[in-house]
Structures are given as structure tokens and as C-alpha cells.
Amino acid sequence: MTAPEPPGVVQPLVPMAGTDDVGLVVGDVERGTPVATEAGVVPAGDDVPAGHKVAVRAVAAGAAVRKYGEVIGLARQDIPAGAHVHTHNLGVGSHTLGTAPTRTSAATPWRPPAEPTRDRFQGYRRADGRAATRNYIAVLPTVNCSATVARMVAQTAAAAHAGTPGLDGVIALTHDLGCGMAEGTAGDDILRRTLRGYAGHANIAAVLTISLGCEVNLPENLFGAEVPAETLEIQHLGGTAATVNAALERVAEMAAKVSALRREPIPVSELVLGLQCGGSDAYSGLTANPTLGVAADLLVAAGGKVILGETPEIYGAEHLLRDRAVSPEVGRRVDELIAWWQDYTARNGAELDSNPSKGNKAGGITTIWEKSLGAVLKGGTSPLTDVVAYAEAVTAAGLTFMDTPGYDPVSATGMVAGGATLLAFTTGRGSVFGSRPTPCLKISTTSRLYEHMRGDMDFDAGPAMSRQDQVRYGVRLFEALIDMASGAPSKSEALGFGTEEIVPWRMGAVV
Numbered sequence: 001m002t003a004p005e006p007p008g009v010v011q012p013l014v015p016m017a018g019t020d021d022v023g024l025v026v027g028d029v030e031r032g033t034p035v036a037t038e039a040g041v042v043p044a045g046d047d048v049p050a051g052h053k054v055a056v057r058a059v060a061a062g063a064a065v066r067k068y069g070e071v072i073g074l075a076r077q078d079i080p081a082g083a084h085v086h087t088h089n090l091g092v093g094s095h096t097l098g099t100a101p102t103r104t105s106a107a108t109p110w111r112p113p114a115e116p117t118r119d120r121f122q123g124y125r126r127a128d129g130r131a132a133t134r135n136y137i138a139v140l141p142t143v144n145c146s147a148t149v150a151r152m153v154a155q156t157a158a159a160a161h162a163g164t165p166g167l168d169g170v171i172a173l174t175h176d177l178g179c180g181m182a183e184g185t186a187g188d189d190i191l192r193r194t195l196r197g198y199a200g201h202a203n204i205a206a207v208l209t210i211s212l213g214c215e216v217n218l219p220e221n222l223f224g225a226e227v228p229a230e231t232l233e234i235q236h237l238g239g240t241a242a243t244v245n246a247a248l249e250r251v252a253e254m255a256a257k258v259s260a261l262r263r264e265p266i267p268v269s270e271l272v273l274g275l276q277c278g279g280s281d282a283y284s285g286l287t288a289n290p291t292l293g294v295a296a297d298l299l300v301a302a303g304g305k306v307i308l309g310e311t312p313e314i315y316g317a318e319h320l321l322r323d324r325a326v327s328p329e330v331g332r333r334v335d336e337l338i339a340w341w342q343d344y345t346a347r348n349g350a351e352l353d354s355n356p357s358k359g360n361k362a363g364g365i366t367t368i369w370e371k372s373l374g375a376v377l378k379g380g381t382s383p384l385t386d387v388v389a390y391a392e393a394v395t396a397a398g399l400t401f402m403d404t405p406g407y408d409p410v411s412a413t414g415m416v417a418g419g420a421t422l423l424a425f426t427t428g429r430g431s432v433f434g435s436r437p438t439p440c441l442k443i444s445t446t447s448r449l450y451e452h453m454r455g456d457m458d459f460d461a462g463p464a465m466s467r468q469d470q471v472r473y474g475v476r477l478f479e480a481l482i483d484m485a486s487g488a489p490s491k492s493e494a495l496g497f498g499t500e501e502i503v504p505w506r507m508g509a510v511v
Contacts, residue, residue: 289378
């Protein structure tokens with residue numbers, strides 16, 4: 001049995017003691033402060049900010065450094081025990097982890113960490129049978145040129161119909177694309193798939209499309225033969241004022257119909273949860289993300305759908321997803337995405353290790369491998385059932401991986417377009433993201449952040465440092481998500497976030 005450390009000695013938090021080369025300090029540590037390491041108590045070699053890593057054993061230059069029991073980078077120089085481990089002495093450079101043979105989870109029965117505590121939520125049942133968590137009327141511009149008109153309509157109509165029973169609001173699904181792109185290209189396909197996903201989203205009770213009239217992305221090009229009946233063209237109607245007036249008449253008719261809709265009990269299995277993290281710090285992988293992973297597992301156990309994304313932020317952890325794939329084909333698809341992103345970033349003069357932001361690094365995250373190993377924990381432990389393209393409809397029960405960029409608004413937009421009726425968003429630095437028509441619940445990695453930004457944070461995962469606490473808080477988080485699905489407003493909804501955050505993935509040449 002290890003003797004207790006003397007008073008005044010800093011005991012780093014080692015999440016997987018015995019395998020990790022680094023521990024996390026929970027408070028600022030000054031140079032020379034006694035620190036407990038594998039070699040005994042040594043003075044801290046540097047000033048170490050709270051949430052940053054300190055070496056608990058010596059690591060030779062070029063050797064792998066482990067955290068979470070996995071490789072987070074290679075030592076740039078000899079790292080003595082007690083040293084601050086960060087960008088000055090740890091990196092990935094041009095190194096890759098390689099691709100191992102795919103092992104699948106099919107032969108291993110999966111069990112959730114706890115049993116779902118709810119089997120119903122109060123939602124809206126659409127005429128076609130789909131389940132919704134919100135009731136919005138949407139004004140959809142086909143192109144940036146009609147975005148301002150769409151916004152005028154939504155703002156005026158939202159005020160006019162505020163308080164309408166069953167109506168959560170009138171929103172403009174504005175974006176800055178729709179023309180100046182070559183038809184049939186990847187960028188064109190992604191935009192149209194995204195806008196179709198929003199127009200047909202379960203949380204949209206009715207949609208009005210606003211077109212300029214001469215853009216590439218005309219309604220018939222966007223929707224094909226199934227053009228929504230409610231479509232207005234600015235050039236045909238004679239300009240802005242005429243279009244706004246006509247649109248307000250249409251929205252008034254829609255609002256009257258929506259007012260008759262009421263919430264009813266619906267199985268939790270019909271929910272679709274998108275998982276996001278942004279403004280991450282070192283605590284993300286220790287508290288909020290594994291806690292969200294438990295909640296995601298509970299929804300999967302209840303028969304629901306969960307979407308994990310942000311492909312650049314699984315680089316270095318892709319093997320953990322691959323090994324959970326239900327088939328070799330699904331596992332190979334994960335590797336194909338990583339290979340595509342490596343080529344994509346290289347062609348654009350970047351590398352995947354460019355992903356961690358200055359804020360991430362200030363919060364203690366050093367490399368993309370480290371960030372990814374923490375980020376993937378949002379996806380829980382359930383088998384990976386499917387891999388889909390950006391904004392592609394998610395149809396398989398269980399955990400699906402969607403190919404999205406790491407940039408939060410773009411990633412969340414793809415998930416909403418793919419059918420997410422709820423979003424859960426973990427943050428360590430303090431993101432103020434919100435979403436419509438899909439409500440977003442914000443989860444803080446520390447109690448300090450929760451108290452500091454109480455007006456933006458919905459759930460405090462700060463105390464969930466142990467696996468036992470992660471399961472306990474994960475059950476509470478699952479229940480908070482069901483409450484939000486049933487109509488409880490998130491902080492970002494109350495603040496009015498959600499329409500400016502619609503950002504389709506921009507890809508390809510602008511011509």
C-alpha cells in the first residue's frame with residue numbers, strides 16, 4: 001500500500017494510474033512545488049496552469065506519451081518527472097498512428113452502464129409518423145440573395161404570432177450560399193442535402209421557401225420534383241415589399257394550423273441526439289464527455305439514435321471507434337474518412353494537428369490525438385452501427401458516425417440536417433452556441449465554469465471525476481435531455497440563439 005503524500009505535496013490526477021505518463025493538476029502549480037511522481041516527490045520543473053499535464057514519470061525524447069491509456073503524442077525532448085508537458089515538449093508532427101486490422105464488436109454483447117430511467121417524452125407526432133421535440137415555422141431562402149427577405153419575414157411573423165399555442169417560433173434558415181457554384185459538385189450536393197434536411201426536419205411544422213429567381217439553387221433544383229407548395233419568388237412577385245407581404249399571409253395561415261398541435265407521450269426510442277463539443281479543455285475528457293457518453297448509451301439502450309461527428313477530432317482515436325464497428329465494412333469506412341481528411345488538409349496547406357485552437361491549448365489540450373481521445377468519449381461505449389456523409393439522413397438505431405468538420409456550427413448543422421431532434425454540447429472554455437429548430441443543452445466540464453457562465457450552461461458535469469460519478473451524473477443528464485425534448489427550454493433557446501448558427505459546410509470553388 002502506498003504511503004500518503006506529505007502535506008503540501010501536489011498529487012496529480014492520473015485518470016488511468018499505472019499506464020499514463022502524465023497527470024492533470026487541478027490547481028495552478030508554481031515552479032518548485034513538490035509533486036508526487038512515480039519516482040517519488042520531485043519539485044515541479046515549471047509553472048503548471050490548472051488543467052495542464054505534468055509528467056509522472058520520465059519520458060525519453062521520441063518516446064510515446066500516454067494519457068487515457070493511449071498515445072497522445074511523442075516527446076520532442078527528454079521530459080523529466082515533474083515537468084510541465086505541453087506544446088514545448090510534446091507533438092505529433094507528421095507522424096501517424098497507422099491503420100490496424102478492423103476488429104468488430106459483433107461478437108461481444110454490449111451492456112449499457114445503467115438502465116434508462118425514462119421510456120417516454122412529451123413530443124409532437126407528425127402526420128407522417130415522425131416524432132418532434134419542437135414546433136417551428138421555417139422561412140427557407142434558397143440563396144444568400146433571398147436571405148435578408150427571409151429574415152424580414154421571420155422577424156415580423158415571430159412578433160405577430162408570439163404566444164400562439166404550440167408554436168415555438170418563426171425562424172429564418174439563412175445561409176450565405178446558393179449561387180456562384182458549379183452544379184453537380186461536392187459543394188453543391190452538400191448544400192442541397194443540408195437545406196433539404198432542414199426543410200423536411202421533424203421539428204419544422206411548416207416551411208415557406210423564398211427564392212430570388214435566377215440563382216443556381218432554384219427550388220426545383222433544390223427539391224427536385226417534390227417542390228414544397230409554399231414557394232415565393234422575389235423577382236416574380238415584384239420585389240422585397242411584395243414578397244414580404246405575401247410571405248406574412250402564408251405564415252399566418254401556417255400558424256393557425258400549428259396552433260391546433262399538442263404534445264403527447266412518445267417513446268424515447270424515437271429521439272435522435274447529436275453530440276457536440278466546443279471550447280474544449282483538459283477536463284472535457286475527464287468529466288463532461290464521458291458523462292455525456294453515459295447519457296448517449298442510455299438513449300441507445302432505449303432504442304434511440306445517437307450521432308457522433310467532427311471527423312478531425314477522432315484522429316488519434318479512430319481505432320477505438322473502428323473496434324466498436326458492427327461490421328468490417330463500417331470499420332473500414334472510419335479509416336477511409338481519416339485518410340480523406342489527411343489528404344484534404346494537406347491539399348489545403350494544413351494538417352490535422354492544426355485543429356486544437358489557442359483556447360484548447362490554454363485549457364491544457366496539447367495535440368489533436370489528445371483532443372480526439374477525450375472527444376470520442378461523448379459517443380459512450382455502444383457498438384458503432386453506421387457511418388454516414390455530412391447532412392445525410394440518420395436511419396440506423398444506435399450510434400452513427402457522421403462525417404463533419406470539427407468547427408462546431410458546421411458540424412451541428414450537418415447533424416440537424418441529418419435528423420437530430422436534440423443536441424448535447426459539452427464545453428470547457430465556455431461556448432455560447434445554440435441551435436434551432438433543434439434545441440441544444442450545454443454541459444460544463446467544471447463547476448467553476450458552470451457558476452461563471454450560469455446564464456449559458458444547462459448542466460454541471462464538473463463533479464463527475466470518477467467512473468461511478470460519471471454514471472450517476474450521466475443518468476441525470478439523460479433525464480435533463482428528456483426534459484428538454486418534452487419542451488423544457490434550454491438556456492440558449494431562452495437567449496435567442498439558433499438561427500445565425502446555421503452554417504452549411506462550404507466546399508469547392510466559388511465561380
